[in-house]
Amino acid sequence: MLAIIGGSGLAKLPVLEVTHRQVVRTPYGDPSCALTFGHLGQQNVVFIARHGHGHSLAPHEINYRANIWALHNQGVKGILSIGSVGGIRADMGPGTLVVPDNIIDYSWGRKHTFFDGPERPVVHVDFSNPYDDGLRSRVIAAVDAAGKQAVSQGIYACTQGPRLETAAEILRLERDGADIVGMTGMPEACLAREMNLPYAHLCLVVNWAAGKGGSATVDFDxxxxxxxxNDVTAVLQAMLS
Structure with missing residues (x-):
């Protein structure tokens, strides 16, 4: 069973044939919302809205540990994260689909690991390649099958939020090698790695990052x-048909 984490713009999955919803309690507190179970194509799927019902949780307020623990507890075999991002690189303007292949984390103050506390061992997970190659390949193949186009490589920069970045900050991210910028990719990806859950990211560029096309808020269409x-939904359908 694949888990889909929906971000801004995908708080619901209309094409999901819902069978039931389930509230899951975790040792780390409450997830963003109840898990929604159903069928998409020929596959069993569980869906969670990262920002909660009604988009009520800002990026820094999301209980990432509870979300990932809840999905792992339900026996999912992989996680596909959907995210809305700002475009930094010239070929990643609004409307572009991106399947990133690495991350730079600029967030702070978030619970980044399950391995903390006096009774837990110190564990250093290998995070050289944060996204699972097999799941990424499935997403890229689904993009082709759906008749869509996507940039199949890129560096995702995760900032703290909830404010948007300054133009100077975007220049710094660009110098660091970032191609797109979002606020929720971490610690989600690392927590999935700690749970040995394959994890991939399908990002939609919804605006230019600050200084790359004017104001990020004004440029949002x-x-x-x-x-x-709609393209993201088509990719999901192709992937799970």
Whole structure:
């Protein structure tokens, strides 16, 4: 069973044939919302809205540990994360789908590991390649099968939020090698790695990052974002048919 974590713009999965919803309690507190179980194509799927119902949780408020623990507890075999991002690289403008292959983490103050506390051993997970190659390949193949296009490599920069970045900060991220910028990719990916859950990211560029096309808020086009999320849904259907 594949888990899908929906981000901004994908708080619900309309194409999911829902069978039931389940509230899961975890040792780390409450997940963002109840888990939604159902069928998409020929596959069993569990869906969770990262920001909660009604988009009520800011990126720094999300209980990432509870979300990942809850999905692992339900026996999922992999996690596909959907994220809305800002474009930094010139070929990653609004409406572009990106399947990133690495991460730079600029977030702080978040619970980044399950391995903390006086009764837990110190564990250093290998995070050289944060995304699972096999799951990434499935996503890229599904993009082709759906008749869509995506940039199949890119560096995702995870900032703290909830404010958008300054133009100077985006220049710094660009110098560091980042291609797109979001606020929720970490510690989600690392926590999945600690649970030995294959994890991949399908990102939709919804605006230019600050300084790359004017104001990130002014440049946001709801119609472009909606069309992009329709592309994301088509990819999910192709992947799970």
């Amino acid at each position: 709801p119609a472009t974002a909606e069309a992009g999320m």
